[in-house]
Amino acid sequence: MPTLVTRLPRFPWDALEPYKVRALAHPGGIVDLSVGTPVDPVPDVAREALVAACNAPGYPATAGTIQACAGAISALAEQGLMAMVEPFISHRLEGRVRNDLSPNAVIRSIAVAAGLGTTSAYTWLKLPVVEDMERVLAASTLPALLLGGEVSADQDAAFGRWSKALKMPSVRGLVVGRALLFPPDDNVADAVDAAVGLMRE
Numbered sequence: 001m002p003t004l005v006t007r008l009p010r011f012p013w014d015a016l017e018p019y020k021v022r023a024l025a026h027p028g029g030i031v032d033l034s035v036g037t038p039v040d041p042v043p044d045v046a047r048e049a050l051v052a053a054c055n056a057p058g059y060p061a062t063a064g065t066i067q068a069c070a071g072a073i074s075a076l077a078e079q080g081l082m083a084m085v086e087p088f089i090s091h092r093l094e095g096r097v098r099n100d101l102s103p104n105a106v107i108r109s110i111a112v113a114a115g116l117g118t119t120s121a122y123t124w125l126k127l128p129v130v131e132d133m134e135r136v137l138a139a140s141t142l143p144a145l146l147l148g149g150e151v152s153a154d155q156d157a158a159f160g161r162w163s164k165a166l167k168m169p170s171v172r173g174l175v176v177g178r179a180l181l182f183p184p185d186d187n188v189a190d191a192v193d194a195a196v197g198l199m200r201e
Contacts (some may be wrong), residue, residue, distance in 0.1 A: 014180055015188045043075035056194050066116065073117030085112035086126040086147070103132040105137040126175055133165045141170060148176030153184055155191065163198045173199060 023030040049071030073083040087109035088099040100106075106127065125144040130136060137144065144163055152158040158179060165171055165193040176195060187201050 012188060016182070018189075019192060042060070043078070045071045045078075046075045066112070070116040073123060077117060077119050077122045080122065082122050082124055083117070084124050084126055085113045086118065086127075098133070098153075099128075099129050101128055102135050103130055106130050106136050110136070110139045110142075114142055129161045129165050133161075134168065137165075137168045137170050143172045145171050145173050145175045146171060148174065148179035149181050149182070151178050155179075155184055155194075159194055159198060162195070163201060166198055166201070 020030065046068070049068040052067060069085070073085070076083045089105040090099050091095050091108045092098075110125060112126070113125060114123070115121065120142060122180055123142055125140065125142050126147055127136070127144050128147045128149055146162060148162075150159070162174060166174070174195060180191045181188060
């Protein structure tokens with residue numbers, strides 16, 4: 001019986017290579033947000049928050065998770081490093097956890113994220129593009145990156161929503177994965193070029 005891993009599409013690393021070369025040529029070089037092996041020691045504040053949250057059976061309590069996030073944000077801020085926080089209000093529906101993408105829920109998640117840690121001076125938000133984005137982004141002065149969300153059958157409409165949100169003062173860019181790597185027409189290069197074009201508008 002095939003496992004979940006064998007049923008997943010192959011990640012198109014090779015399709016990203018020309019964009020990596022292009023980014024490396026940019027003044028200041030590339031910002032590598034890929035997941036890798038941690039090389040730095042874990043700060044005491046982060047370890048203590050994780051230890052305090054882990055002594056319970058099953059999944060950790062929400063309060064413990066928030067405490068651990070706050071500890072990590074504080075530890076990063078102490079080093080003058082950015083914390084990228086991707087906040088969601090989630091609910092369990094029919095046995096599955098679902099993110100609430102209503103404007104009010106996203107605003108509430110922003111308020112929680114902005115209050116985490118000893119300072120928000122180094123906190124950036126990663127936010128979904130939702131309805132009433134102007135009101136959502138007005139809930140905070142923290143810099144934000146836009147999430148691409150699910151792959152849309154109507155890619156032009158998705159690009160239109162991203163373009164409008166990118167014009168908001170606190171938005172600094174896009175963090176897009178599936179929506180560009182698995183476009184409806186399977187043309188990754190055109191999808192990435194279109195997204196880069198939005199950033200230049």
